Amino acid sequence: MSTVTFDVEAVRARFSALRQPLAFFDGPGGTQVPDEVIDAVSRYYREANANVSGPYETSRRTEALVAQARSTAARFLGCNPEETIFGANMTTLAFALTRTAGREWKEGDQIIATKLDHDGNVSPWLELAHDMGLEVRLVEIDDDTTLDLGDLERQLSDRTRVVAFPIASNAVGTLSDVHRIVQLAHDAGALAWADAVHYGPHGPIDVVDWGVDVLICSPYKFFGPHLGVAFGRADLLERWRPYKVRPASNTPLGHRFETGTLAHELLAGFVAAVGYIESIGWEAIRAHERALGERFLAELPENVTLYGLPTMEGRVATFAFNVDGVQTRDAATRLGDAGFAVWQGNYYAVEVMKRLGLEESGAVRAGIVHYNTADEVDALLAEIAALSS
Ligand SMILES: Cc1ncc(COP(=O)(O)O)c(C=O)c1O
Secondary structure (H helix, E strand, O other): OOOOOOOHHHHHOOOHHHHOOOEEOEHHHOOOOOHHHHHHHHHHHHHOOOOOOOOOHHHHHHHHHHHHHHHHHHHHHOOOHHHEEEEOOHHHHHHHHHHHHHOOOOOOOEEEEEOOOOHHHOHHHHHHHHHHOOEEEEEOEOOOOOEOHHHHHHHOOOOEEEEEEEOEOOOOOEEOOHHHHHHHHHHOOOEEEEEOOOOOOOOOOOHHHHOOOEEEEOHHHOOOOOOEEEEEOHHHHHHOOOOOOOOOOOOOHHHHHOOOOOOHHHHHHHHHHHHHHHHHOHHHHHHHHHHHHHHHHHOOOOOEEEEOOOOOOOEOOEEEEEEOOEOHHHHHHHHHHOOEEOEEEOOOOHHHHHHOOOOOOOEEEEEOOOOOOHHHHHHHHHHHHHHOO
16 A cells, blocks of 8 residues: 555645636646746846856856756756756757757668657657658557557668657657667667656656666646756767857756756756655655546546547556547637636647547647646536537
8 A cells, every 4th residue: 555645735735826717637738837936936036147157146156056957857867967958948959959969870861750759759850851861760559559669670770870759648648668669779779769748747757767868858847947858878968069159168068968048047947846846756646646547537428539548557647538529629618618728639749640530630638737636637527528418
């Protein structure tokens, strides 16, 4: 029996934003932030606002903050501080790092991504391929929305430079078999390049245990500010030629891949966001999310078609569905009007939706995170049931 205690009301009391009359099932698009994150951002502006490298107190405070943000990111990702890279968001980091890595490749080299990916882990490769004459292949998805790893094995070749994949799907919630994918990539001599954006709020990341070479995530999906964070293995970051201005420092390693002045105030918020997660603990977060996910799945009304795994095994609590007789956009809008923040469309998961035959219609998406409650889930399900009548 788990000894973890989790008081959802005590957690919610830490978020002023959750006092609004809206049930937030839009976490996959960006979570709410606790007041301690908001306070940390304002405190930075009040007490430490400056650029780095100035010979005065606020600049020194900013330098200390950047170092703290790097060690916090390292703790969050399970790597060394010098292996962390901050950027505007995942997509911007992905375009920058794929370009950088690509400087070592030549025409005819091959990239493998997957049909489970958000386009932020597909289009950067397509654009690089367009410019360099590379080939991009996409791994198939089985009918249950898990990746077809037999297809990955068949597509790997001695020309494969990268296997890019999601840790969790932002559309249907499916988790990837990370160890297996990394092993297949490495056996073929390719880099394992992970998108952890959707997984970020749902569980611990450990880049060393997973064995990934590059991993990118976005703190605004895990209770922090609008920011992107990447891990790059030290020897890669040493070897890759960065796109950087000459006067910018070459240390720490990750900084070579950060262009211009960082969003210092958001780094302050990021440090607070990780502190917030650590104060609750992944065990409690996972147990609560799983219980709510099971409740959602068990009580799904009959007028709902769910896309993806039907139990909480192998998935996070992100649910894509449609409601009989109601157009996707109408369903989401009516839920929004009734006080439920849900998404609709393809959520940039273009290939998944195509594979599911949802290219035109899209689907409604409800994402559960640890600040959601059983009452919210029950109320959402009741509202969904009433949509068809
Ligand atoms: C799985 C996944 N990857 C990438 C992205 C893009 O992230 P960002 O908005 O930080 O560029 C998202 C955003 O929704 C996502 O869910």
